[in-house]
Amino acid sequence: MRPMPIVLFSAVALVAQAPTSADLAQRFNTELPGINQMLKTFQAQEALAKMETLVPAERPAFNGANLQTIGLSLDNAQGLMSLYRLWANVAAESGQWEKAVEIQQKRVKAAQAIRADLDKAQAPIAAQWEKAAKDSQDYLTKNASRQQELQASLNALQEDVAAVNAKTKKLDAKAMEELKARIAKAPQEQQELDQIAAALPVHKQNLGNAPKITKVLAENRKEADGLLKAAEEAAAKSKEVLASQNDEITKFNTEQVIKKVKIVGKKNWVDAVLRNPENVTKLNGSQAQAAFLNRLLVLDPGNAGAQKALDNLKQGKEPFVKEAKGAKKGSAKKK
Known part of the structure; x- marks a missing residue:
């Protein structure tokens, strides 16, 4: 299961549901046993015809709306790459090595497009979370001490008011005016304190989630890079095998021409x-x-x-088994 992505909405980090399996991945897993069985029973041509119907003519659109849809798109990409790999293998087993090379090249192009789509989709998400982390850090730096300051001021006011009401503390006219001014200012300070108290958990959560988002983005990119690397290596190998056989045939035919054998x-x-x-x-x-x-x-x-x-x-025989010849009938004896 893919890691649960965290989606940012207006400075509030929310955890989304893990994405479900993608259609092409399901298609590959469903069809693989049947294709393998065809190959085991020497039905390579039939398997190739089947594969032609399984691989989509066009690469499915990459949905980069958010981390959840990106995850689904990558799952779909994994399924597509698996189908391409199986298709190329079936083509090779059916003897069509040239077609296998073409399929592997299509696989490379698809993997390149997938990685480009991923980069395009993740760039704004990375920028958004980088800004959110910076803004949240700035808010904490500015308001953590302000919270303590406001709380201390309101606590002190509460104590002073209680002391005056209890007549344990006497104030002169100037001090009383200052106390009244503090009382008048208290609702504003309380409102500011409430706002900070409400916002701090969100900003702390954003700071905690930012590294997780960065990790998910990096893992997504690593996955896309892996798809492309595997495709490029498979394409290079298939081209190498085909070129090697062609070279061998060319060399053989050249030697035959020298021997004046008709090619x-x-x-x-x-x-x-x-x-x-x-x-x-x-x-x-x-x-x-x-x-x-x-x-x-x-x-x-x-x-x-x-x-x-x-x-x-x-027929379940050895490829070059020698068929037993029928016994010759004995010649009739002359009477």
Whole structure:
């Protein structure tokens, strides 16, 4: 659960309710098991088609009205980034590495926009709380001692009036006039004292809450930075993997040209890979093997060897299992 945000209203700090889960986060958590099951049962293409319907065509608007809506928007952003990550993974498992790179790049752009929206939304909140903290500190500095001064003056007046009424203290004419002036001024002093007494708790609360707000803002920024960093690293890795394979194919084809072998797109490389079954079987698990075979079929659509190996996996067999040949019928004996 996200930390409970504190919202400032007219110098009064209020604690808002913790935000509820965001829609895209719920969508990701709901759909993830089904997508994973599709991949485990070698339905990568179906999983990819499903993902196309799950990821929104446009990034949801970022609501920066207050800390509560910002929290909800960040939860939604987490869900969106998770959907992009899953989408790219499904695209890669279906063999469409180029599409996976495109998805990761979209993820980066979305993360950049989310961080920009967050900065824009939090800037006025940070400024507001910085001013509130300064104003509250100034008020306390000015009025804490004034409160003591007013309270002491009113207490002294009360004692003097009580003493005069009890005739334990006698005043001359000048002192009596001064006492009357103090009595006349007392309501104003009491009003000022009441105002200070009412305002001090609010300003003390603002000073106590300001560091909490600063912490929430920093944590929000850290979260957005984390989303962007993860997206950038994933995009860089996917581009690196694709570039590495392309380089390998280019190098292989170049060597074939030198040997005066006719090059047919990327088919020569795919056939060479399939000639050594260990290039597939060394991969850990049938799901990883199927993903690589899907890639070979993207590079060389309709490749019979890759398709047969993939079909074997779907049937629960080893990818390059050798089918038992039927026994030959014996020739009829001559009578």
